[in-house]
Amino acid sequence: MEIPIWTVMKLTMVMIHLVRAACSSVVLLILPFVVLAKQPSAKVTLDEATRQAGYTLELGRIDLGIQPDSLVTATKAWVRRVKNYPDLPNHLRAISPVYSFTIQDEIDWLTIPLQLQYHLKGKKYKYDRSIYYYDTTSETWKELDSIVSRSDQTVTTEWGALHAQIVVAADTTDPFGPSKIKQFSEFGSVAAASAIVLDEATGDVLYSSHPDSERSIxxxxxxxxxxxxxxxxxxxxxxxxYHDSYDQVGGSLRVSEGETMTMGDLMYAMVVGSANNAAYALVGNAGYSLDEFIDSMNEVALELGLEHTIFADPSGLAVGNISTAHEYAKLMRAVLQNDTLAEMSATSYYEFTTLNYGNFHDFNNTNPLLWTSGLEITGSKTGYIDEALYCLAMRVEQDDHAIITVVMGAPTLNDRTTESYRLVNWAFDNYAW
Structure with a gap:
């Protein structure tokens, strides 16, 4: 029997309504437990049962946790991404989108606070992170007390506000130090008399062995x-x-009385080639007497808070140039803020020709790790005299993080090089930023 077209249409409409009703029932059942919110906003109407049980509203990486019985009445809540928002101050770097949330209720403030949580999803940041809110009264972004979980990669806070704009941001004035990984392995002992590894950004000590022992450097x-x-x-x-009065024993630049060059050439000779006479030539050509300059060195050491660091000459030949591994690492942190000096110290090879005599000079850096290790060394200085034994300080970078290593009093040149290399790799293998 042929079914009239009108009957078919009515049956089709009935089926559509049944499907819609069924889908609506399913949504009502799962809403209290799951919210799929890849869209720019997420919202929910909380019935009495859900108000009592609590509810988590999710939008992307942000979770808005409404605690059980924290609201007075059944209500509506929503969270959305915001495109137009007040500018963050220069020292804050936004990590998340800016969100706006609203919870409708009879009260003005929650005595049982919301739980706000942002998922970092494995991202690494150099600086400390917190959740900030925009204070409309002062028209400024203000920090909420936040907990950062490195294992869960989350930033969490509790807050009683019912409406606000929030963002997760990194404070670039407050470096966020490294932490040990779950499979952390101790480095063990070193052959050197003292050694240390610092996180450059925070100054946190990652490893040390007799770090406060005073030694010639x-x-x-x-x-x-x-x-x-x-x-x-x-x-x-x-x-x-150059004058013959600048001549010194040990590693030296082979130049003669009256020979001319730039101060930059002398600086490279001192920092890269570790030429002792270059240090004296720099001091003399800069217009200082030796005593005046040594006084300046010690004044700067005190300004940097180095209480166990003393300088007796500009080259390091004197046994009386004293520091500790910890204080020298602090010195490195300050010195390498000068980008030109940092770049010079990590230069593998330098050459120049004297201006008046036309004599050619070249030299390699005294730290062979610069061209043999594959490390990104961005600051370096070696040292050796009999009383100090073998010393090496380096700044090494990896994945936008930097550490400083100092090895003092290594028995052999190989010990100095090998232990410095091992300390760098151990630090980056066993700490996460």
Whole structure:
């Protein structure tokens, strides 16, 4: 029998309504437990049962947790991404989108606070992170007390507001230090008399062995010499004249009385080639007497808070150039803020020709790890005299994080190089930022 077209249409409409009703029932059943919210906003109407049980509203990586019985009445709640919002101050770097949330209720403030949680999803950041809200009264972004879980990769806070704009941001003035990974492995002992590894951003000590033992630092002294000269405004393009009075024993630049070069050439010779006579030539051509300059070195050390660091000459030949592994690491943190000096110290090879005699000079950096290790070394200085034994300080970067290693009093050149290399790899393998 043929069914009239009108009957078919009516049956079709009935089926559509049944499907819609069924789908609506399913949605009502699952809403209290799951919210699929990849869209720019998420909202929910809370019935009495859900108000009593509590509810988590999710939008992307942000969770808005309404605690059980925290609301007075059954109500509506929503959260959405905001495109137009007040500018963040310069020191804050937004990690999340800016969100706006609203909960309708008879009360103005929740005595049982909301739980706000943002999922970082494995992202690494150099600086501390918190949840911030926009205070409409002061028209400023204000920080909420937040807990960062590195294992769960979340930022969480509790707050009683019913309406606000919020964002997760990193405070670039407050570095966020590294933490040990779950499979952390101790480094063990070193052959060197003292050693330390610091996180550059925070100064956190990641490893140490006799870090406060006072020892002669040999040619690592030269970084302070360079730093003081830069602080005094050295002109690297200025012409310097060499005099025999600058001659020193040990590693030296082979130049003669009256030979001329730039102050920059001398700086590279001192920092890269560790030439002792270059240190004295720099001091003399900068217009200082030796005593005046040594006084300046010690004044700067005190300004940096280095209470166990003393300088006796600009080259490091004197046994009386003293520091500790910990204090020298602090010195490295300060010195390497000068980008020009940092770049010089990590230069593998340098060459120049004297201006008046035309004599060619070249030298490799005294730290072979610069070209053999594959490490991203962005600051370096070696040292050796009999009393100090073998010393090496480095800044090494990986994944936008930097550490400083200092090894002092290593028995052999190989110990100095090998232990520095192992400390770097151990630190990056066993800490997460």
């Amino acid at each position: 040999a040619s690592m002294t030269k970084l302070m010499t360079a730093y003081v000269l830069f602080q005094e405004g050295i002109d690297l393009d200025a012409i310097a004249t």
